[in-house]
Structure formats: structure tokens, C-alpha cells
Amino acid sequence: MKQLMSFIRKEFYHILRDRTTMLILLGIPIVQIILFGFALTTEVKNTEVAVLAPTNDEATQRIIDKLNASAYFDVVTQIHNTNEIQPIFRDAKAKLVVVFDDHFAEKLRHNGKAHIQLIADATDPNAATSFTFYATNIIAGYQQELMGETKNPYQITPEVKMLYNPQMIGAFNFVPGVLGMILILICAMMTSIAIVREKEKGTMEILLVSPMKPIYTILSKITPYFVLSCVNFATIMLLSVFVLKVPIAGSFMSLVVVSLLYIFVSLALGLLISTITTTQIAAMLFSGMGLMIPVMLLSGMIFPIENMPMPLQIFSSIVPARWYIAAVKAVMIQGLGFSAILKEMGILALMSTVLIGISLKLFKVRLE
Amino acid sequence: MENIIQHNSAKVIIAENLTKKFGSFTAVDNISFEVERGEIFGFLGANGAGKTTAMRMLCGLSIPSAGKGLVANYDIKTQTELVKKNIGYMSQKFSLYDDLKVWENIELFGGIYGMKDKEIKQKTDELMKVLNFEDERDKLVGSLPLGFKQKLAFSVSIFHNPQVVFLDEPTGGVDPITRRQFWELIYDAATRGITVFVTTHYMDEAEYCDRVSIMVDGKIEALDSPKNLKKQLNAKNMDEVFQQLARKSTRKAD
Numbered sequence: 231m232k233q234l235m236s237f238i239r240k241e242f243y244h245i246l247r248d249r250t251t252m253l254i255l256l257g258i259p260i261v262q263i264i265l266f267g268f269a270l271t272t273e274v275k276n277t278e279v280a281v282l283a284p285t286n287d288e289a290t291q292r293i294i295d296k297l298n299a300s301a302y303f304d305v306v307t308q309i310h311n312t313n314e315i316q317p318i319f320r321d322a323k324a325k326l327v328v329v330f331d332d333h334f335a336e337k338l339r340h341n342g343k344a345h346i347q348l349i350a351d352a353t354d355p356n357a358a359t360s361f362t363f364y365a366t367n368i369i370a371g372y373q374q375e376l377m378g379e380t381k382n383p384y385q386i387t388p389e390v391k392m393l394y395n396p397q398m399i400g401a402f403n404f405v406p407g408v409l410g411m412i413l414i415l416i417c418a419m420m421t422s423i424a425i426v427r428e429k430e431k432g433t434m435e436i437l438l439v440s441p442m443k444p445i446y447t448i449l450s451k452i453t454p455y456f457v458l459s460c461v462n463f464a465t466i467m468l469l470s471v472f473v474l475k476v477p478i479a480g481s482f483m484s485l486v487v488v489s490l491l492y493i494f495v496s497l498a499l500g501l502l503i504s505t506i507t508t509t510q511i512a513a514m515l516f517s518g519m520g521l522m523i524p525v526m527l528l529s530g531m532i533f534p535i536e537n538m539p540m541p542l543q544i545f546s547s548i549v550p551a552r553w554y555i556a557a558v559k560a561v562m563i564q565g566l567g568f569s570a571i572l573k574e575m576g577i578l579a580l581m582s583t584v585l586i587g588i589s590l591k592l593f594k595v596r597l598e
Numbered sequence: 599m600e601n602i603i604q605h606n607s608a609k610v611i612i613a614e615n616l617t618k619k620f621g622s623f624t625a626v627d628n629i630s631f632e633v634e635r636g637e638i639f640g641f642l643g644a645n646g647a648g649k650t651t652a653m654r655m656l657c658g659l660s661i662p663s664a665g666k667g668l669v670a671n672y673d674i675k676t677q678t679e680l681v682k683k684n685i686g687y688m689s690q691k692f693s694l695y696d697d698l699k700v701w702e703n704i705e706l707f708g709g710i711y712g713m714k715d716k717e718i719k720q721k722t723d724e725l726m727k728v729l730n731f732e733d734e735r736d737k738l739v740g741s742l743p744l745g746f747k748q749k750l751a752f753s754v755s756i757f758h759n760p761q762v763v764f765l766d767e768p769t770g771g772v773d774p775i776t777r778r779q780f781w782e783l784i785y786d787a788a789t790r791g792i793t794v795f796v797t798t799h800y801m802d803e804a805e806y807c808d809r810v811s812i813m814v815d816g817k818i819e820a821l822d823s824p825k826n827l828k829k830q831l832n833a834k835n836m837d838e839v840f841q842q843l844a845r846k847s848t849r850k851a852d
Contacts, residue, residue, distance in 0.1 A: 236709025240698065247697045247738075432691025439657050439687040439764075440710045441679060 233442055237450035241424070245454050255420065259412045259462045263469045266404035277361045278306045280324040282315070284332035293346070293372050297328070302364045315349060325351040326361055338376075405470040406558035407531030410551035412462055413489070414496045414525055419517035420455050421500030426513040429504075444593055452497050459493045479565030485558065488571060491578045492554040498585035499550070505592040525551040553577045610635050610762050610793040611656060615665035618651050625651040627816035628665065635761075638784060638794045640804050640824075643813030644844050649797050652813070653764055656795070658682050670761040683711070686755035686763035686792075690770050693751050696740030700731065703739055704754055711758035725753055745776030749783060756787050763787065765796040769803065781806055801837040812840060815849045 245252055279297055283290040297303045306324055309315070318324050329347040331337055338344040348365050350358040425448075428434040437447055467485075470476040478485065500517070507513040526532060528542065529551035535543055546552050557574035560566045611633035618626040626648045633639045643649045654660040656669050658678035667674040670684035687693075694703045701722055708718035726732045729749060739747060748768060756763050765784075769777045781803065788794050796807070804810050804824060811821040820827055820843055824836055833839045 233710050233712060236706050240695070240702070240706045243698055243702060244695070431696075432689055433693060433695060435659075435689050435691070436687060436693045437710075438659055439682060439685070440707075441682040441712070442710050 234446050234450060237442065237446060238453050241450050241454045244424070245458070255416055255458055256461065256465070258415075259408065259466050260469065262408045262412065263405070263466055263474065266408055275301055276304050277302060277326055277357075278324040279303045279365075280307045280309055280315075280318045280327045281305055281330075282309045282312065282327060283330040283334065284310075285330075285334060285336075287333075287335035289335035289338055289344075289376075290330045293330075293369060294328075296368050296372055297365065300364070300368055302361060303368075319351050322351075325357070326365065328365065404531075405466065405474065405476050406555045406562060407529065409463070409466050409489070409558055410492070410529055410531060410555040411522070411525050412466065413459055413493055413554075414499070414521055414551055415517070416459050416462060417455055417493055417496030418500035418503060418521055419514065420458070421451060421497055422503035422507065422513040422517055423510050424451050424455070425501070425504035426507055426510050430509055445590075448501060448590075448593065452501075455500075456493060456497065459496075463489055463493075476562070478562050480561035481567060484561045484568045484571065487568075488554065488557045488561065488575060488578070491575060491582065492550065495550045495554075495578050495582040495585065498582050498589060501589040502585055502592070505589050524549045528552065529555050531555055550578060550581050608635055609633065609668075610637075610670060611639075611795065612668040613652075613656070613665070614667070616652065616655060616662050616667055617664040618648075618655060618660065619663040624816055626655070626662075629813070629816075629818045630665075631811055631818060631821055633762075633793055633795060635793055636788050636791050637809065638788050638796065638807045640807030640810035641795060641797045641813070642804055642810055642840060643797075644847060646849055647813040647844075647847070648816040649813055650766065653766060653795070653797065657685060657687055657764055684761045686758065686760040688751050688755040688763070688765050688768050690767035694739050694747065694754060697738060699736055699738055700726075700742075700750065701735050703750070704757060707754050708757060713758055721757065725757070729753060745772055745779070748772055748776065748780060752780065752783055752787075756792055760792065762793040762795055765794065767797055767799060769798065769800065777803070801835065801840055804836040804840070810836070812843050814843055814847050819843045819846070 281290075281294055283294070294305055298305045303326070307318070309318065309327075312329075315327050315329075318327060327349040329349060331345045334344050334346075346369060348362050350362050425434075428437065438444075467478070471478060499521070503513055503516050503520070507516055524546075528535070528538075528546040528549045530546075531551070535546055535552065538546065553574040557571040557578075560570050560574075564570075609632045611631075613632070614630050615628050616626060616630070617624065617628050629652060641649055641653065651660065655662050656667060656674060658669075658674055658681040661675060669681045672680040672684065674681055695706070698706065704722050704725070705718055708721070713721075726735055731746070731750070734742060734746065739750065742750070752763075752765070752768060755765075769780055772780065777800070784794055784796070784806075796803075798804060807824065809821065809823050810827065811818050812827075813819065820830075820839070822830070824839075827833070827839045828835065831839050831842050833842065
């Protein structure tokens, strides 16, 4: 125990003395959350809208006002003829054209049914999907109001209900992603570098000659980064709840449990990297290339896994972040309980067992 | 086992037909020697002769392919933990942590070898006085000159009072005056009963040893006191002795 404590204290000295690295490690999550939450958002705001209302009546006016009042749209122009639609897009005057039936209010009153056509510039399909959704939601909102006022079953558009994230707030998607990325980077990259540094400097030899058990060496390397990861986890949680206003819909305990498991998997991965590399640079490249890119691209953080070709989908299932991000989304955004993430927990637990098993074996082989 | 311990209590290192093979390559080929308590034993050989491999086996880092070895009366095959507790080690690479203070390094290694806090503190005070390091106590090791570091590293390697200390080219890159001071520390350790097992490239240092062995291509070619070796080979100094023996080598240096 005394051995272990002296060694853990040493590891903390290493980290605390290296101010720059420590600041980077503590600062990364803050910067990323702010960046993803505000700057790199896929939310579409202030989309220019053109309106074509053959009959300008009370109903069309109210819908236009509603669109204009939302943060997502600016109604920039009114057109009077379908021929004008093409030039609007060609000249990039608007991204969305809202076309009302003629005699819109009248049709609505008499038939209980009227049509609105949403024509979107889909050059950027993601943005187009987003803002047409916002628009249909706003229209559905108006229909709702109207039904409330008159108790008549009016129907304007088919109701599109979007679960969990009706406005598709980008942060809902990014918080789990950033969490998944930061934790794996800090744990895996920093642990592997810390171990490889001892190899590179030659101090590992001294440790191997000492009566220090290899498992102690590993434990004491892991402990400080475990603490650091917990600090990062707390920072990300606080930022997302208080700055990005992403609520934790489900149980916080489940979130903590699955995060601890994921941290464990990442540490095991770091250990594995440290046993197969011999220089700090190699360890850094290995974890940078080998972890960051798969985590960014194949975890569902940016690109939906369902849209990937089959081979990539299969490959993505060995990326731990994929399962962790799925679990965090389930708990944090969808508010599901612990039983809903049992599959993800199981997979992560299996991964950690396999990784720890392999790296302990390799670590011993090196003692030979 | 029991017999060996009783009969060889004055022998701190015993190697009997030690062999290490890596695949078809025999790095250490059937070497046998004994080292007595308090002796300074020089372990010489060209690069690639098998010195490091032999030393790693004696430190319990590498399991011999064949043969037997006892260090501090513990079997290097089956009792590696006990071997490790009773030896000190200093490698050619600098073996302390640059970003820890002098006293923190000492405290760390004291802790690793299971010493009590009080003992560590008391011995640290003594050591700082002996080395004239009292002003450097709170400095980061990285800021010290190389000579200071080497002396400190050696003192740390024998801080837990091991029976044997293994020094792997400890004076590489150090100026002659510091090397001299370094050897004074080695002598001092030897008089306190610590056996010193040292590899070196400097032949003048070989002269300081009680006995030296010279390894060529995995085998021990010669083993005797420097004086006797020079007499046997009709050489002026250890450098000539080494040249004559090492010339037989057919192995390429690594």
C-alpha cells in the first residue's frame, strides 16, 4: 500500500508540474463544448423565406407572422406568381419558399382543409431537413391554436412530431459526442503517453527491477488520469446543463455508472497502446489517429451510423464511443432508465475485460 | 537450496552455466562465476557481447533459458520478487525523474522499496550532508548538472541498503573529475558491505575493480584481478588486455 501511495503521489507531481499540459487537459472540454454548442452548430437560424400567398388573408398573415417571429426564419420577400420561385433560389434570395393555397382562409373555414407547400433549397440537405421541420412545426402550432379557438377539426399539414428534440437543438447531439471523445482522448492518450514516457526515459527499467508489482505501476499510472477524467466529466455536465441548457432527462446515476465504465474501457485501451508502442510520439499518433478519427466519424457523433454502408456499420461496432454515446443519448436526452442501456453496458464491460486481459498479458511479456 | 545458502553465505552472486537464447541466437553462453560480499566486480565486454542480457537475468528481469543463478541467496528463476528486494540498480540511461525534486525522488524510491517514512527522512538528511547537497534538496533534478545527477542516482540505488548493486555503465558522459568522485562513492558502498557489480567501457575504471570478467561473444573469456590479467597477457594496462581478448570476437556489435 505504501508503495502504491508513493507512486501515485509521484504521478500527481508529474501532472501538476506540467502546467501547460494540465491546463490543456482541463481546458479542452470547455473549449469543445462551447465550440460545438455555439459555433459549430448544425442548427439553422435566420433562414431567408419567401412567401407566395395568392390570397392575402388573415390565416396566411398569421402564419407568416409566426414564421417571422421565430428565430429560425426571416421573411424577406412576398412573391405573387409561381414563375418567381425559380429566380428566388437561383439568386439565393431565400432558402425556403412557403406557398399557400389560393383562398387559404376560406378553404380552411369551409372544408376544414388547406394546403401549404414548403419548397426548400436542398443544396445543403441537412440544413434543408432542419428548417423544413421547423416550418412544419410552426404551421402545426398555428393549426393547434386554431383548433383551440374554434373547436373545429382544421387540418393544414400532416402533423410531424419529432420526439425528444422537437427543435433539433444541436447541443443535444454534441454533448454526448464530446463527452465520448474527451474521455477517450484523456484516458487513452494520456495514460499511454505517461507509461511510454517511462519506457523512453529509461525509468521503466528501474521500476521493473524494483519490487514494485507491475499491477501497482499500472494502477498508479491510471489513478491520476481517472481523477482528471472525472473532473472533465463534471465540467462537461455543468456546461451542458447550465450553459447549453441541455437537461439531464434521465437518471444521473445511470449516466455516472455508464461513464465510469467507459472511462475504464478507455484506460484499458491506453494501457494497450502503451504496451505496443515505445516512443511518446508513436503513442500520441497511435491514439490520435487510431482513436480520434474513428470516434469522430464512426461513433454516430457526427454521421448517423444507420446511413453508413454495412462494412462501416460493422466496423463501427468495435468503437467503444459508439456504444457510450448511444447510452448517454438514451439516458441524458431521451430520459430512459437503466434497463434501456443494459446492452451498451454489457458491450462496454465485455470490451474492458478483453482489453485489460490483452494488455496485462502483453505487459507481462515485456518483463521477460 | 538450503545447502547452497549455508555454504555460500559469503558469495552474493553465483552464476552456474547461465544461458540465454533468443530463438537460435545464444546471447549468453554458459557462463559461470561467483562474486563475494563487498567485492567490486567489473563486468566488461564489447557492445553485443551479452553483458546486458547477463545482467538482466541476474536482476530478475529476464528468465534464463538454462543454468542457475543465485543473487543475495535467492534463486533468480523462482524467487525474483525476493531478488528484486535485495538489489539496487542504476542504468546507463539516467534513472531519476527530472520533474521531481531531489527529496521527492529519494522519497519515491524509499517508498517503492517499502522503507518507513521516518527512516526515509532520517537517511535523506544524512545523504544530503554526505553529498553536500543540502542546497539542492528542493531543486528539481532536471536542473542539476549531470555529475550531480549521477551521484544522486547512485545514492538512490543503494538507499534501501541492498546486498548487491548493479551498475550498467554508470559513468557514461561524465567528466573525469566527477567520475573520480563517483568511484569514491562506489568504494564507500563496498566498504559498507554492498557488493558492486559494474559494467563499464572505460578501461581505467576497470583498474579500480577488485576483479573483472571479460565477455566475448556470450562467453566469459577471462576472469581475474586486473593485476593478474595484465601479468597473464603481458599487457601494460587493462586497455591492452581488453584489446587482446575482444579481438577474438566474431559477433557484430549491435
